[in-house]
Structures are given as structure tokens and as C-alpha cells.
Amino acid sequence: xxxxxxxxxxxxxxxxxxxxxxxxxxxxxxxxxxxxxxxxxxxxxxxxxxxxxxxxxxxxxxxxxxxxxxxxxxxxxxxxxxxxxxxxxxxxxxxxxxxxxxxxxxxxxxxxxxxxxxxxxxxxxxxxxxxxxxxxxxxxxxxxxxxxxxxxxxxxxxxxxxxxxxxxxxxxxxxxxxxxxxxxxxxxxxxxxxxxxxxxxxxxxxxxxxxxxxxxxxxxxxxxxxxxxxxxxxxxxxxxxxxxxxxxxxxxxxxxxxxxxxxxxxxxxxxxxxxxxxxxxxxxxxxxxxxxxxxxxxxxxxxxxxxxxxxxxxxxxxx
Amino acid sequence: xxxxxxxxxxxxxxxxxxxxxxxxxxxxxxxxxxxxxxxxxxxxxxxxxxxxxxxxxxxxxxxxxxxxxxxxxxxxxxxxxxxxxxxxxxxxxxxxxxxxxxxxxxxxxxxxxxxxxxxxxxxxxxxxxxxxxxxxxxxxxxxxxxxxxxxxxxxxxxxxxxxxxxxxxxxxxxxxxxxxxxxxxxxxxxxxxxxxxxxxxxxxxxxxxxxxxxxxxxxxxxxxxxxxxxxxxxxxxxxxxxxxxxxxxxxxxxxxxxxxxxxxxxxxxxxxxxxxxxxxxxxx
Numbered sequence: 330x331x332x333x334x335x336x337x338x339x340x341x342x343x344x345x346x347x348x349x350x351x352x353x354x355x356x357x358x359x360x361x362x363x364x365x366x367x368x369x370x371x372x373x374x375x376x377x378x379x380x381x382x383x384x385x386x387x388x389x390x391x392x393x394x395x396x397x398x399x400x401x402x403x404x405x406x407x408x409x410x411x412x413x414x415x416x417x418x419x420x421x422x423x424x425x426x427x428x429x430x431x432x433x434x435x436x437x438x439x440x441x442x443x444x445x446x447x448x449x450x451x452x453x454x455x456x457x458x459x460x461x462x463x464x465x466x467x468x469x470x471x472x473x474x475x476x477x478x479x480x481x482x483x484x485x486x487x488x489x490x491x492x493x494x495x496x497x498x499x500x501x502x503x504x505x506x507x508x509x510x511x512x513x514x515x516x517x518x519x520x521x522x523x524x525x526x527x528x529x530x531x532x533x534x535x536x537x538x539x540x541x542x543x544x545x546x547x548x549x550x551x552x553x554x555x556x557x558x559x560x561x562x563x564x565x566x567x568x569x570x571x572x573x574x575x576x577x578x579x580x581x582x583x584x585x586x587x588x589x590x591x592x593x594x595x596x597x598x599x600x601x602x603x604x605x606x607x608x609x610x611x612x613x614x615x616x617x618x619x620x621x622x623x624x625x626x627x628x629x630x631x632x633x634x635x636x637x638x639x640x641x642x643x644x645x646x647x648x
Numbered sequence: 649x650x651x652x653x654x655x656x657x658x659x660x661x662x663x664x665x666x667x668x669x670x671x672x673x674x675x676x677x678x679x680x681x682x683x684x685x686x687x688x689x690x691x692x693x694x695x696x697x698x699x700x701x702x703x704x705x706x707x708x709x710x711x712x713x714x715x716x717x718x719x720x721x722x723x724x725x726x727x728x729x730x731x732x733x734x735x736x737x738x739x740x741x742x743x744x745x746x747x748x749x750x751x752x753x754x755x756x757x758x759x760x761x762x763x764x765x766x767x768x769x770x771x772x773x774x775x776x777x778x779x780x781x782x783x784x785x786x787x788x789x790x791x792x793x794x795x796x797x798x799x800x801x802x803x804x805x806x807x808x809x810x811x812x813x814x815x816x817x818x819x820x821x822x823x824x825x826x827x828x829x830x831x832x833x834x835x836x837x838x839x840x841x842x843x844x845x846x847x848x849x850x851x852x853x854x855x856x857x858x859x860x861x862x863x864x865x866x867x868x869x870x871x872x873x874x875x876x877x878x879x880x881x882x883x884x885x886x887x888x889x890x891x892x893x894x895x896x897x898x899x900x901x902x903x904x905x906x907x908x909x910x911x912x913x914x915x916x917x918x919x920x921x922x923x924x925x926x927x928x929x930x931x932x
Contacts (some may be wrong), residue, residue: 460919472865480690483702609782624777630774
């Protein structure tokens, strides 16, 4: 908060009392007071619930906090960070899974989402119903989605293997095996979130001007050329927004992983991402200090991804 | 593509265009089925006996039974959790709207983008890194397991969400109306309260509905902060997996009960929900 902002907040606190002869003289003055009166509750909430806890987490990451929450804790410097970064059994595999999951799932979601958006771009009969169907996966409780796919993908009784067998393909283990669990969960994520990308891009497509495309049509550009050289560049900022939104959420995926594979991401930690790892450290092992260090590293990682993606997509105003 | 184009084109091209339109219709149908069928499969399984659920040859044609729902109702835990989720969702959404809508107005109306981007911090930070300190704090004052903590922690999601959606909504409203109100003798707050806020009602409704759905779905916060008495639907469902993992029918009935309100919301508020979910992304 800059100094002018601090001063303005102070003014609001003054003006919360009846003005008593200090009534705002101009419209601007009144607006400014109101502006800060309206902002203060939300800013206070954000400060209390986010800024303070973040500071606490950073402090916690420098201590040996363990066990009961009111146990004594000592500052141990960067030991937790050294422990985390030298842990090749849980930490680094979790980093790798987080990256694989995010890159794989989001790349598929972007390509499929863009293809679907182009497919649905021009109005068609039943558009309303198709859009309704598209929002259902992204509004449905992720735990319910996990359960529904556990049933469909059940290795012995699931309909997925039944369908595979009926067209002569080999049966799969899906979530029942160490090697297939993560790819399976990526596909579930693709099923759940591709509609989000499609809807975002459809909204972006409706705001594009028609003239450039018409001009390209007159110049004899075919459908692919119009898409590649006219629509795609104009849609760039919206694609960037969708990419950042999906990347941030995919990095933080927790619900379907935990609901389908349980604590630790399975017997061999096969779906344990950073988020699942940090959760287990905190609430299953009470390793608060180490967990906080992992979370600080995880947060920095996400911020790095967001900054990189936003710089590359040239977008300043929206995540 | 307009009709005049099509009639002007030679016959062969018309045929090709019709073929393409047919292909597009078929593709859209297939895609829609891919997204709809898993959910339909879950709904269907809720009305099957356990023998039918675990037999993939039983498709969508069978004689339905309400047995699974009877089990759920008799057990009571799922219904109780739906009550808890309703309470947490309504209270957290209402409180969030009260502080987020005015803030969004200030940001949108005065173009305070730097302050507005604080909202993004809340989106980026992993929720667990806030859960640990909250847990520390709330465990010390003995609040873990209470509705208060569930509501407060949910507001961490709802306040930024509602603010985010409403900023672009307010930015799209004309300033002139408020200014006309001021000229007619309304105070700055009066102009907001009597003119802008009523105009923003549809946006507020959308944002609140989305915030409620997110609260209804939130798993991690409830997993940490709820106890047996206050557990919300995702946690009840999660626990159900572990103590009734062979009762697929019951599980599907529970999942169906929890999903139906969301599907109803999607059908009724389809247009507005899409606008809410995609707000901020469509301004080029």
C-alpha cells in the first residue's frame, strides 16, 4: 500500500463518523471517501485471511514445528528447505508429477478446447443445450466426479474395459495400477476442464471483429489460412488468459487425486503431486515446518509459472 | 454463411457445404455425448441394484429401484451433510457478497487495477499454504470443527471470486446514471445504493450462485476443518467410499443427490453462469 493510499484509508476512518461540518465539498472528494469506505472491508479481510497467513507460513518454514500445534518450536534457519530440496524420495518425484500432470492435461485441454470452440462458433440448433451440458462437468463436485470415474474405470466391473474388450482392445488397469494412475487422472482432468477452455474461447470469439476475416475471404484465403493467420492471432490474449487460468488450477489439483487415490497418492505415491504431498505432511504427519517449506517452494513455483506465461502472452490485466 | 452465398454457388459446392454442415452436426453430437454420458451413467447407476451396477452389460435400459436412496436416507449422514453444505454455502456467500460487491464497485468504477490485482493473489496462492496457519490458529482457540471456521475459510474463495466477476460487471455499467443521480441530490453512497446496485442485481446473482456452487464442492477446507457433526457433502461422500466401498449403488445415489442441485443450477442459470465463469477473459 502506498503512502497516499494509507492517507486515504485514514480519511475514511475519520469520515465514518458523522461529517460534522467537514462534509465533502466536491463530488470527487465524496467519491474518494466512498471508494475507500467500500474497499476497506474487503482489503481487511484479504489482509487478515491471506497476507497474515502467508507471513505465518514463511515464518513456520524456518522452524522445527512438529506434532501438537501448541508445542514449542525453534527457528532452525533454512534446514527445512535443505531437507526438502535434497529429498529425492518424495519431494522431487512430486515436483515431476505436478509438472507432468499440468503440462499434459493443460496442453490437451487447450488444443481440444480450441477445436471445440471453433466447431461451435457459428450458431446451431440446440446450442443452448450443448452449452448446458458443457458447464455440468466444471460445476460438479470433484469428489463425485472421482467416484463416477472409479465406477466407469473399475478394472473388473467397469464399463470402460467392457467397451475396450468389445472392440478387441486389451483391458486396462486404469486407477488400479501404479503406472496408469497418473495418465488416467490427467484424462479425467481433461474431461472436466476442456469445457471451461471452450467456453472461455467462445466468449473471446464473439468479441472479435468480423472485417479481418471477411477481407481474408475476399483475398481467397481458405478456412485453415483464415484460422491460422487471422482468427488465432486475434484470439491470442483470450488463449493466454485461458492458459494461465488452467495452468494455475491444474498445478493445484487436489480433490480428484485425493478422492480416487487417497492419502499419499497411492501405495507407491504414484499420483502424489506437490499439493497432495504438502497436505499429507501437514495433516497426516504433523510435519508443519517441513510442510511450510514445501508450500513456500510450491507457491514460488506457481508464481514463476504465472509470471512467465503472462509475459509470453503479453497480458497484463487478467489472470 | 448466408443463404445467398449458397444459392449463388455451383451445385457441387452446395452439396459439399451441406456435407460439411452434416459432419459438423455429427461432431457436435459426439462431443456432447462424451461430456454428458459419464454423468448420465452415474445417475443411472443410482437406480440400479448392486448386481446391475457391477455388470457393465446392463446399460441404460433396466427396471429402476429406489433401494439405494432408501439406504442413503436411513443412514442420514449424506442428508445431514447436505444441510451443513447448504448452511455454509448460504452464509459464506451472503457475507462475501456484502464485502465483495462494494469493493468490486470501487475497483471497477475508479479503474483501480493495481488494487484489483490483489484478487489474483488469492487465486494463485495454494489454499493449503493458508490452511496450515489457519489450522494452527483455529486449533489453538478450539474452533476446528465449527461452522464458523468452515464459513470463514470458504469466504477466502468466495470474496475474491465475487469481486473478480463484479469488477468487470461494474466496469461495463455507464457512469452517467450515477452522475445523474448525484445531480438529483443523492449522496455518493445513495447513488450506489439506489441506482448502481439494482442494475448490478443480475451480476450479483450470477456471482453468488457460482460462489455457492464452489462452496458446495469444496473438499479440502472441509476435510481439514469439519468434524462428524459439521461435515459437508464432499467429505461425507469421501468417507462413504471408505466405509461402503462395495456399495456402488449407494455411492452413486449419494453422488447423484449431491450433483442434482448443481445440474439444476446449470440448466436454469446456463447463460448467466457461462458469462460469470468467462468474465474478465472476453475483453480481448
